[in-house]
Amino acid sequence: MARITHLAFRRLDIELAEPFGIATGTQLVAENLLVEVGLADGTLGIGEAAPFPAVNHETRADAERALEAARERLLGLEAETWRAASRRATELLGSAPSALCAFETALLDALTRSVGLSLFAFFGGAKAELISDITLTTGSPEQAAQQAARAYQRGFRLLKVKVGGAPLVHDLERLGRAASVAPDAGLVLDANASMRPEEAIRLVRALGALRERVVLFEQPTAAADIAGLRAVRESGIKVAADESARSFADLERIIDEQAADVVNVKIMKSGVVAALDMATGARAAGLELMVGGMVETRLAMTTSACLAGGLGGFSFVDLDTPLFLAHDPFQGGFEDSWPRLRLAHIERGHGVSLASSSA
Numbered sequence: 001m002a003r004i005t006h007l008a009f010r011r012l013d014i015e016l017a018e019p020f021g022i023a024t025g026t027q028l029v030a031e032n033l034l035v036e037v038g039l040a041d042g043t044l045g046i047g048e049a050a051p052f053p054a055v056n057h058e059t060r061a062d063a064e065r066a067l068e069a070a071r072e073r074l075l076g077l078e079a080e081t082w083r084a085a086s087r088r089a090t091e092l093l094g095s096a097p098s099a100l101c102a103f104e105t106a107l108l109d110a111l112t113r114s115v116g117l118s119l120f121a122f123f124g125g126a127k128a129e130l131i132s133d134i135t136l137t138t139g140s141p142e143q144a145a146q147q148a149a150r151a152y153q154r155g156f157r158l159l160k161v162k163v164g165g166a167p168l169v170h171d172l173e174r175l176g177r178a179a180s181v182a183p184d185a186g187l188v189l190d191a192n193a194s195m196r197p198e199e200a201i202r203l204v205r206a207l208g209a210l211r212e213r214v215v216l217f218e219q220p221t222a223a224a225d226i227a228g229l230r231a232v233r234e235s236g237i238k239v240a241a242d243e244s245a246r247s248f249a250d251l252e253r254i255i256d257e258q259a260a261d262v263v264n265v266k267i268m269k270s271g272v273v274a275a276l277d278m279a280t281g282a283r284a285a286g287l288e289l290m291v292g293g294m295v296e297t298r299l300a301m302t303t304s305a306c307l308a309g310g311l312g313g314f315s316f317v318d319l320d321t322p323l324f325l326a327h328d329p330f331q332g333g334f335e336d337s338w339p340r341l342r343l344a345h346i347e348r349g350h351g352v353s354l355a356s357s358s359a
């Protein structure tokens, strides 16, 4: 059996090449954590915690405190019985989901490296290539046009536009400018829970000719406002739940209340194992799947890509944040030729390691 004999973590401060702005706040430096899990057979796995306070109020200090408090009780868990280990880790780290995610990532990385399997194959090996969207952050209409033109030139054909936190006319102008320089690209709107239902419906109705370009409206309303999410959906636009779907229990409520068409599965908000269960549960209930993340390096993003590609059937892939980093301390993992992400070459675990310059 492969028992956990080592657990360590340290800070990763990752500067962004440009600020990552959403309706509820902006990130300039990703204050993340690197978590290491070592097994009795000597295998080492790594995982990333990427708390994003503007999304769920979790800070890096919260993640560090949770890991420190749980460390002794996580040591000794068996990697092979990873669902049982995950259940125990969820009890101990559940209040700091990014810490849970990093621990589970490192655990599954170590286990799959130990048996010589890629994480992509471990999750099912269904689809070895994913095509990501790219985010247009909050900002001026001019910035939206510049970001969209650059993304379009790089080959992106799905633009996820952060909206909300500003007057409706501002967002309409940004959307219009972005759409005009990216002629056949689809648009996803993401309000990050910042709108009242009637505001979101007003935005949809005001889209005019842009309406046919918009393929999805992600999390228009507050996380707890499931009825609001449903109201926006009933106005005739496809709706994705993100902040409203942090756990399997959240997902069950969304399914019961028919509040969304799509669920955005993120390992960073639920942990890896719960994300796996949420994806399976959502699909069984007829919901479409999206995979996304916080502001993450290729370490967490490759883990999410292995999950989504391994399971297959994800309609929306939003794994673009490595493009926002001034430098990525990691190497390996997915092969990116943006917007394409390839996974078939990964041999063991997620295949990510610290870049030699950062070691």
Ligand SMILES: [Mg+2]
Residues within 6 Å of the ligand: 190, 192, 218, 219, 242, 243, 264, 292
């Ligand atoms: Mg979102």
